[in-house]
Amino acid sequence: MPSYNKILARLRKPAAPAKLLDVGCCFGQDLRRLVADGAPSENLIGLDLEPQFLSLGYNFFADREFFKGQMVAGDIFDESPDSAVAALKGTIDIAHAASFFHLFSWDDQVIAGVHLVRLMKNAPDVLVLGRQLGSSTGEERPSPTNPNSKMYFHSPESFKKLWVVISERTGTNWDVNAWLEVVATHSKRADKKQWMDNRIQLLYFEVCRTEG
Numbered sequence: 001m002p003s004y005n006k007i008l009a010r011l012r013k014p015a016a017p018a019k020l021l022d023v024g025c026c027f028g029q030d031l032r033r034l035v036a037d038g039a040p041s042e043n044l045i046g047l048d049l050e051p052q053f054l055s056l057g058y059n060f061f062a063d064r065e066f067f068k069g070q071m072v073a074g075d076i077f078d079e080s081p082d083s084a085v086a087a088l089k090g091t092i093d094i095a096h097a098a099s100f101f102h103l104f105s106w107d108d109q110v111i112a113g114v115h116l117v118r119l120m121k122n123a124p125d126v127l128v129l130g131r132q133l134g135s136s137t138g139e140e141r142p143s144p145t146n147p148n149s150k151m152y153f154h155s156p157e158s159f160k161k162l163w164v165v166i167s168e169r170t171g172t173n174w175d176v177n178a179w180l181e182v183v184a185t186h187s188k189r190a191d192k193k194q195w196m197d198n199r200i201q202l203l204y205f206e207v208c209r210t211e212g
Contacts (some may be wrong), residue, residue: 001129007094011039020118023046023076023130024100027057031069033105044069047076075095076115077108085119088136092119095128102132102203105150106140106162113166126209134159134180135201154203156180163207178205 001007011034020039022031025046035041048054051073058064058071074084083097095116101109120126133151138158142147149176156178163176180201 001131001204001206003129007107008034008039008128010093010154011043014047016143017043017189019043020094020096021047021088021092023047023095023097023116024049025057025071026053027060028054028067029057030096030098032057032061032067032159034134041067041069045092047073047074047085047088049075063190076112079115085115085195088119090119090121093121093126095120097128097130097132100130102134102151103154106152108204109152110165110169113162114169117166117170117172120209122171124209124211128174128207129205131202132202134198136180136188136201139199153200154178156203159203159205168185173210175208175210176205177207178203180204
């Protein structure tokens, strides 16, 4: 991501370092990459719906004694005031959400975005970034794994509109930078799913909170 080096610098800042949340972190591999590049693990938080993924991450990286970040098993859609996710409210400077938003319909993406914003600090320069499947047209499609649910694949334009709605629902302002990339290994996969046609690309985004 374009802001990677700036993110590392914010995490490594001696005074008041930033806190980073990895949403849908799975095994926490991206968090471990940050640690390998010099980020103190104390400033990192992983969130995943499946607690076994978090446990497997410790086993895979053999760092249960050394990784000092929080690994939280919870659901970002859970609005319970005593939930593990609610405990993070207002504490996060940077949120990384890779292969996350595209799992949901437009309406559920709005809800997820609103809940994520509530976890962020009430300050300018907080950042939400990531990458996911996108579309050159911006469109909702049936989920390949659940015929009763939908997935919205964003174009840069539709992703910006999504954040307009999130901004209105939360009373916040955001500068949205989103772009599509065609990745060779993605487009030439031998097991490419039938629902992945030439419109499907990778959407990258960096969304920064602004004043006002």
